[in-house]
Amino acid sequence: MSSSSARRAPLCSLHVLFGRRVDEGRRSTPATEEEEKNKENAAPLKRKSPAADANEEDDHHREETASSVKRTRSPPEEDTSDPFVDEYRRSLEAAATSREATWTRARVVDDRPRAAPFSVVKHKACGSRGERRTLKAKEPWFERSSYLGHGAFGAVFEVSRGGETFALKVEAKTKLSRVPWEARALDLFWTRDPERCDEVVWTRPASARSPRRRRRIYAGDVAEPSALWLWRDAHALSMPVYDASLADALRVAPKLPQAVALFFAAAALEAVARVHRCGILHCDLKPDNLMIRFGKDADGDATDATEAMRLRGFGLVLVDFGRAIDLERHAPRARFASAKTHVDEFEWPPAARKRHSWRHEIDIYALGVVLYILACARPPNHPPHKLPRGWDPAFWDLAFDTLLRRRPTLEDKPPTETTIADLVPAARAALDSHLTDLRCATLVRALLQLQRDLHAQPSA
Numbered sequence: 001m002s003s004s005s006a007r008r009a010p011l012c013s014l015h016v017l018f019g020r021r022v023d024e025g026r027r028s029t030p031a032t033e034e035e036e037k038n039k040e041n042a043a044p045l046k047r048k049s050p051a052a053d054a055n056e057e058d059d060h061h062r063e064e065t066a067s068s069v070k071r072t073r074s075p076p077e078e079d080t081s082d083p084f085v086d087e088y089r090r091s092l093e094a095a096a097t098s099r100e101a102t103w104t105r106a107r108v109v110d111d112r113p114r115a116a117p118f119s120v121v122k123h124k125a126c127g128s129r130g131e132r133r134t135l136k137a138k139e140p141w142f143e144r145s146s147y148l149g150h151g152a153f154g155a156v157f158e159v160s161r162g163g164e165t166f167a168l169k170v171e172a173k174t175k176l177s178r179v180p181w182e183a184r185a186l187d188l189f190w191t192r193d194p195e196r197c198d199e200v201v202w203t204r205p206a207s208a209r210s211p212r213r214r215r216r217i218y219a220g221d222v223a224e225p226s227a228l229w230l231w232r233d234a235h236a237l238s239m240p241v242y243d244a245s246l247a248d249a250l251r252v253a254p255k256l257p258q259a260v261a262l263f264f265a266a267a268a269l270e271a272v273a274r275v276h277r278c279g280i281l282h283c284d285l286k287p288d289n290l291m292i293r294f295g296k297d298a299d300g301d302a303t304d305a306t307e308a309m310r311l312r313g314f315g316l317v318l319v320d321f322g323r324a325i326d327l328e329r330h331a332p333r334a335r336f337a338s339a340k341t342h343v344d345e346f347e348w349p350p351a352a353r354k355r356h357s358w359r360h361e362i363d364i365y366a367l368g369v370v371l372y373i374l375a376c377a378r379p380p381n382h383p384p385h386k387l388p389r390g391w392d393p394a395f396w397d398l399a400f401d402t403l404l405r406r407r408p409t410l411e412d413k414p415p416t417e418t419t420i421a422d423l424v425p426a427a428r429a430a431l432d433s434h435l436t437d438l439r440c441a442t443l444v445r446a447l448l449q450l451q452r453d454l455h456a457q458p459s460a
Contacts, residue, residue, distance in 0.1 A: 080337040080357045083283075083325050086176050093177055096184035097230060105190040106183050106225040106237075116234035117141035120155050120170055135159070135170070148241075153178050153322065158241050166226060166238045178322035179235040183228040185280060185324040190224060192278040219263070219306050219315040220270025221293070242291035242317055244454045246370075250287055252453045254377040258391050259434055259443045260450065261374045264290075265399070266306050266427035267316035272367055273421035275318065276360060283323040285366035286346050287373065291317040294451045295444075305435045305443070306428045312440075314447055327359075335359050342366060345379045360415045367420065368403025371396075380404060395430035399423055 082088065095101065099110065117139045123132045133155040135145040144160040145168075154171035171179040190196060196216070229236040246264065250256075256264070268290055275282055282289075295313030309315070325336070335357035341347050348365035350356035369379055375396050376385040384400075387393055402423060435443060 080335050081330075082338045083336050084323065084338045084340070089176055089178070089181070092181040092184070096180035101184070103187050105187045107227040108183075109227060109229045112230050112232050114231060116170075116229075116231040116236070118170075119234075120172065133157075135168075151320075159238075165241060167241045169237045169239070171235050173231070173233050173235060177235055179237050180228065180230065182320070182322040182324070183225050183237045185321040185326065186223060186225045188326060189222055189275060189278050189280055189321075193222075193274060194277070195274065217293075217310065217313065217315065218267075218270060218274070219310040220267040220272070220274065221315055221317045222271060222275060223291075223317055223319040223321075239319070242319075243294050243451060244292050245288050246290040246292060246316065247287035248454060248457075249292060249450055250373065250377070252457060253450060255388065256374060257446050258388070259431065260446050262395070262427065262431040262434060263306065263309060263314070263443060263447075264316060264374055265371050265395075266424065266431055268318075268367060268370060269420055269424045269427055271316060271318040272363055273418075273424055276363070276417040276420060279327040279417075280321075281325040281327065281360065282318065282321065282363055283325055284320055284342070285318075285363055285370060286343060287370060289318065289320040290370070291319055292450075293317050294447065304428050305431045305440050308440050309443065312444070314444075336362075345369060360417060360419060364403050364415050364419055365405075368400060371399050371403065392430065392434070395426055398426055 097110075101108075115138075118135050118137045118141055121134045121136050123134065125131045131150075132147050133150050134147060135142075135155075135157050142159045142161040145157045148156040148158055148167060150156065154169050156167055156169045159166060159168040169179060169182075171177055195218075223239050225237060225239055227238045229238075246268075271290075272282065272285065293313065293315045295309070295315075327334070336359065337354045337357045338351070339354055341351045341358070341362055346366040346369050348356075348358060348361050351358045351362065372378075372380045375387055375391070378385055380400075387396055402419065
């Protein structure tokens with residue numbers, strides 16, 4: 001039977017034709033001559049008008065669009081896991097506190113039979129003073145302590161012990177503890193980081209120049225753990241003390257100068273790119289977890305403005321790896337899905353309520369929000385906020401287009417561990433074009449003024 005005959009067949013004849021298909025994979029029974037004659041004599045179908053054809057095409061296009069949106073919102077892979085459920089996080093804690101674990105950077109003091117030599121006391125907000133924590137000694141473990149801040153799971157203090165001063169993050173041991181895994185994730189980063197090395201810098205002033213060796217620091221750096229203490233009822237992690245967080249700086253100076261915003265953007269991009277290169281997702285990027293490191297006098301051979309600032313010691317340091325994911329514990333293409341991945345304004349919208357699985361997207365979008373706040377002094381919204389007058393939009397537009405992709409489609413190329421690293425040269429070039437020389441006098445003055453403003457703020 002010809003295709004033209006099939007198109008002219010009435011609906012009842014089509015049911016007869018397709019109803020004659022035989023089970024068990026055999027071919028359909030050929031139509032008889034009488035059936036062929038009946039189909040030829042059947043009344044032809046009524047021809048549709050051009051307007052009806054157009055309406056049908058519009059309906060078909062809408063159905064395809066709706067189907068495409070539905071496909072993009074659903075996880076592309078069925079084999080996803082939730083990395084924030086208690087069971088998964090307990091497995092990370094067990095791996096970090098195991099006596100078989102190998103550590104290369106942090107010193108582990110396992111004293112679990114004993115109770116912690118101090119306790120954390122909570123003080124409610126009173127008047128202009130906010131909620132605070134104090135470290136109460138049960139035995140002479142430290143000489144001095146001062147409160148730095150606290151989060152949902154622990155508190156941070158500046159502690160002096162044995163002639164050393166460091167930041168101590170303390171967490172009471174509960175059913176789910178995050179400090180041991182945070183220490184483990186940082187140790188894994190420093191073990192895998194291919195760029196870790198020492199360097200020689202020259203002290204100033206020039207009349208008394210002398211070389212000194214130090215661990216190579218970066219404009220975008222990662223916190224280096226020094227020790228992890230494990231007690232029966234608490235865990236504690238020690239790290240260097242930093243001046244302030246990026247969130248503190250934005251509260252003091254919401255509208256940063258363009259040079260400062262570009263330098264912070266280049267530093268944040270470099271820090272997250274290094275973490276991704278080592279197979280780790282941070283999963284909690286926000287201004288509170290980017291600490292500002294103000295510099296000291298030092299000289300060196302700089303090739304661009306970011307390098308010159310790095311040699312002077314200025315930069316951002318990424319901290320708080322309590323929610324980090326080690327991708328090497330999973331399959332090479334494993335993706336994740338969780339009902340709640342981040343604080344609302346930093347959460348990748350398609351990931352909310354497990355509508356879309358994610359991998360590097362969770363850090364990429366959150367970092368895009370951080371850069372947007374640096375430039376526009378507010379989170380992204382609709383309509384988008386404009387850059388301050390006089391700012392060069394080239395780099396910022398590129399960064400926002402790359403990082404803030406809200407609605408993924410099936411045609412989008414999935415982001416990878418190099419998505420953020422590819423933006424670092426653009427950020428450094430933008431800073432170079434804004435500054436007049438490698439001495440970066442304008443940028444140094446602006447950062448030192450920011451440091452003075454931060455120190456002038458009354459403690460919370």
